[in-house]
Amino acid sequence: MTTSSTTSSRWRALTHHHLFWPVAVLVLLLLVNVPFTPDFFSIKMADGHLYGSLVSIVLFGSPLILVAVGMTLVIATGGIDLSVGAVVAITGALACSYISDRSDQGALSGVLLAMGLGLLAAVVCGLWNGFLVARMGIQPIIATLIIMVAGRGVAQLITDGQIITINSEPYKLIGGGYWLTLPFSIFVVAVVVAVTVVLTRRTALGLLVEAVGGNAEASRLVGIRSRRIKIMVYAFCALCAGIAGLMISSNTSAADGNNAGLWIELDAILAVVIGGISLLGGRFSVGGTVVGALVIQTLTTTIYTIGVPTQTNLVFKAAVVIVVCLLQSPKFRAKVFGARFGAGSGAKVSGKTAAAPADPAAASEATPKMEVS
Amino acid sequence: MLSRRNFLTAAVGVAAAGGLAACAKEDDGASSSSSGDGGKAITLGFSQVGSESGWRSANTDSVKAAAKEAGYTLKFSDAQQKQENQISAIRSYITQGVDVIAFSPVVVTGWDAVLKEAKAKKIPVVLTDRSVETSDESLYVTLVGSDFTDEGRRAAKILEKVIAKAGLKGAVKIAQLEGTTGAAPAIERAKGFKEVMDASHKDDWKVVVSQTGDFTRAGGKQVMAAFLTSNPDINVLFAHNDDMAIGAIQSIEAAGKKPGKDILIVSIDGVKDGFVAMSEGKINAIVECNPLLGPQLMDVVKKVKDGETVERWIKTEEGDFMQDQAAAALPSRKY
Numbered sequence: 001m002t003t004s005s006t007t008s009s010r011w012r013a014l015t016h017h018h019l020f021w022p023v024a025v026l027v028l029l030l031l032v033n034v035p036f037t038p039d040f041f042s043i044k045m046a047d048g049h050l051y052g053s054l055v056s057i058v059l060f061g062s063p064l065i066l067v068a069v070g071m072t073l074v075i076a077t078g079g080i081d082l083s084v085g086a087v088v089a090i091t092g093a094l095a096c097s098y099i100s101d102r103s104d105q106g107a108l109s110g111v112l113l114a115m116g117l118g119l120l121a122a123v124v125c126g127l128w129n130g131f132l133v134a135r136m137g138i139q140p141i142i143a144t145l146i147i148m149v150a151g152r153g154v155a156q157l158i159t160d161g162q163i164i165t166i167n168s169e170p171y172k173l174i175g176g177g178y179w180l181t182l183p184f185s186i187f188v189v190a191v192v193v194a195v196t197v198v199l200t201r202r203t204a205l206g207l208l209v210e211a212v213g214g215n216a217e218a219s220r221l222v223g224i225r226s227r228r229i230k231i232m233v234y235a236f237c238a239l240c241a242g243i244a245g246l247m248i249s250s251n252t253s254a255a256d257g258n259n260a261g262l263w264i265e266l267d268a269i270l271a272v273v274i275g276g277i278s279l280l281g282g283r284f285s286v287g288g289t290v291v292g293a294l295v296i297q298t299l300t301t302t303i304y305t306i307g308v309p310t311q312t313n314l315v316f317k318a319a320v321v322i323v324v325c326l327l328q329s330p331k332f333r334a335k336v337f338g339a340r341f342g343a344g345s346g347a348k349v350s351g352k353t354a355a356a357p358a359d360p361a362a363a364s365e366a367t368p369k370m371e372v373s
Numbered sequence: 374m375l376s377r378r379n380f381l382t383a384a385v386g387v388a389a390a391g392g393l394a395a396c397a398k399e400d401d402g403a404s405s406s407s408s409g410d411g412g413k414a415i416t417l418g419f420s421q422v423g424s425e426s427g428w429r430s431a432n433t434d435s436v437k438a439a440a441k442e443a444g445y446t447l448k449f450s451d452a453q454q455k456q457e458n459q460i461s462a463i464r465s466y467i468t469q470g471v472d473v474i475a476f477s478p479v480v481v482t483g484w485d486a487v488l489k490e491a492k493a494k495k496i497p498v499v500l501t502d503r504s505v506e507t508s509d510e511s512l513y514v515t516l517v518g519s520d521f522t523d524e525g526r527r528a529a530k531i532l533e534k535v536i537a538k539a540g541l542k543g544a545v546k547i548a549q550l551e552g553t554t555g556a557a558p559a560i561e562r563a564k565g566f567k568e569v570m571d572a573s574h575k576d577d578w579k580v581v582v583s584q585t586g587d588f589t590r591a592g593g594k595q596v597m598a599a600f601l602t603s604n605p606d607i608n609v610l611f612a613h614n615d616d617m618a619i620g621a622i623q624s625i626e627a628a629g630k631k632p633g634k635d636i637l638i639v640s641i642d643g644v645k646d647g648f649v650a651m652s653e654g655k656i657n658a659i660v661e662c663n664p665l666l667g668p669q670l671m672d673v674v675k676k677v678k679d680g681e682t683v684e685r686w687i688k689t690e691e692g693d694f695m696q697d698q699a700a701a702a703l704p705s706r707k708y
Contacts, residue, residue, distance in 0.1 A: 046627070052602065053599070053602045056595075056602070161424040163427055163616065163646070176623070248591065252591055252620055254590055256590065256591070259591065301595075304596050304600065306603075307603070310583065310584055311555075313585070
């Protein structure tokens with residue numbers, strides 16, 4: 001090992017970074033668009049704001065990034081939250097129906113109150129999930145399934161089965177508006193991601209979350225209040241879903257109890273997996289999740305821009321996801337690319353990061369299951 | 374190993390919870406909203422698909438109101454998009470011995486067994502809105518509903534008028550927003566539109582991009598945003614429903630273009646928000662797909678009960694609307 005030149009060791013360090021493969025896939029996907037749409041990367045001004053494919057990807061991908069960031073922490077504790085899609089629907093439905101009842105839909109105070117109301121409902125859903133998982137000891141997949149099934153019904157009750165259209169400029173800002181020529185949702189996502197990273201990596205909180213995910217009982221015995229940590233991450237996840245719900249309904253200025261956030265929970269789990277995080281819990285990377293969510297959104301946009309026939313959309317998506325997950329697996333890389341990517345990492349594994357390579361392998365096993373459902 | 378066992382337990386749990394949810398809903402739906410006295414009045418058992426859209430709720434309201442007006446006893450149940458719910462609802466109508474059964478099938482196939490049971494009890498079956506495929510044509514009397522293929526044809530024909538009115542010269546580059554992949558309205562609307570296009574506009578019209586927007590606003594918006602970057606020269610949009618058109622309008626505006634002027638828009642359905650957009654000049658024409666088939670259904674039910682012969686397919690009364698009719702038609706839109 002010591003005989004290898006500095007460039008190759010740098011290359012090795014780069015390819016072994018946990019974000020290398022997700023970022024590589026993202027760049028590749030973006031480049032695929034260029035032959036079909038030569039000015040794919042061009043960004044111009046239109047109607048007083050920046051406009052282009054990259055802006056669209058970030059704008060339409062924002063809700064998914066938020067939901068996936070919340071999901072990351074839940075998965076880090078070894079749990080899973082299936083209810084986020086329903087929470088998205090409930091939040092949007094509550095906020096929009098509150099605004100549509102006001103005489104002056106554009107009043108800022110009313111809009112803020114509506115958002116507060118929606119987010120409060122979201123947090124209540126999250127606390128309920130956390131209570132069932134941490135206090136009642138119910139399997140996370142079952143506990144969160146309750147709101148996944150019932151929540152959409154609640155959202156439809158709120159909207160009366162109709163699509164509620166609102167006409168409120170301040171509400172439009174959060175998911176469909178622009179600020180400093182950029183989509184406002186970018187700033188919201190940036191703040192949420194920054195706060196999450198600071199709280200989990202600059203304080204002990206992230207370590208505690210990982211400890212609970214690694215072994216809840218052991219962490220309780222060393223004095224971590226693992227139940228409290230679990231309730232907290234479910235509430236945080238629901239809050240993220242709530243903000244995403246506000247964005248989705250604001251983006252089209254309408255609340256659709258039936259379709260808002262439909263299947264977003266699966267996309268969010270997929271984003272976490274593409275980010276290289278194990279569904280077994282115990283480790284997480286917010287950066288990986290953000291890249292994973294961007295990969296999914298870029299994939300969707302790519303399908304639209306390169307003109308994949310409608311009937312083959314899902315097959316195309318599945319094929320890309322399988323390739324991404326295989327690339328994440330060190331065992332697969334060792335078999336296909338030989339020593340450079342795979343075996344080398346095997347030697348290194350025995351050193352300090354024994355836990356890491358197991359993660360992508362487990363993730364790639366889990367992902368096809370996600371896709372099938 | 375442990376985690377695999379956990380996963381299995383969880384999967385079984387998911388299935389069980391799903392089943393429970395279905396049971397609970399079906400029960401709830403079967404509690405009927407009956408009106409009129411039992412006695413001589415016709416009893417109609419109606420099983421609705423679900424309540425997935427504004428169009429569907431308008432359809433439900435129309436059936437309920439028309440039954441009340443006609444003085445029929447209506448037994449209504451909501452299948453929540455599940456065929457098994459619908460089959461058990463139809464079975465319960467057979468056991469109750471209603472006079473006529475009407476339903477809007479969730480899916481196309483798999484109805485033979487339950488329809489045979491109805492036939493054995495001599496209860497006539499009327500389909501509404503959507504059709505089924507059966508081995509035996511005599512299993513249902515008639516279908517009251519829209520002709521989706523014809524809606525596609527009408528959309529193409531009204532687009533001719535729109536193009537003439539806007540004075541669009543040269544190549545017509547069409548973007549198509551399809552409905553949910555595999556759904557009958559999506560397939561047939563695309564088919565009807567293509568028929569007319571191939572017959573009379575083979576050279577001057579071209580569908581340059583076509584993609585599903587899942588009949589939703591969010592879908593329409595996102596797909597249109599991608600269309601506009603990959604094919605900036607699109608000058609016509611054909612949307613399979615109004616909601617997708619409304620979403621697409623927002624993307625067109627975000628791209629700094631004028632919907633209804635730079636890009637001509639034709640859509641199908643005729644929901645209220647669609648008419649609002651048309652009265653603002655953002656949609657050029659709407660082909661109506663009428664959910665208010667309650668009165669026609671009650672008419673058919675009476676004829677069937679009296680033993681009269683009816684046509685195999687009774688098409689709903691529908692209109693086409695251009696922009697100048699939008700403002701006048703808007704107040705009468707119920708859904």
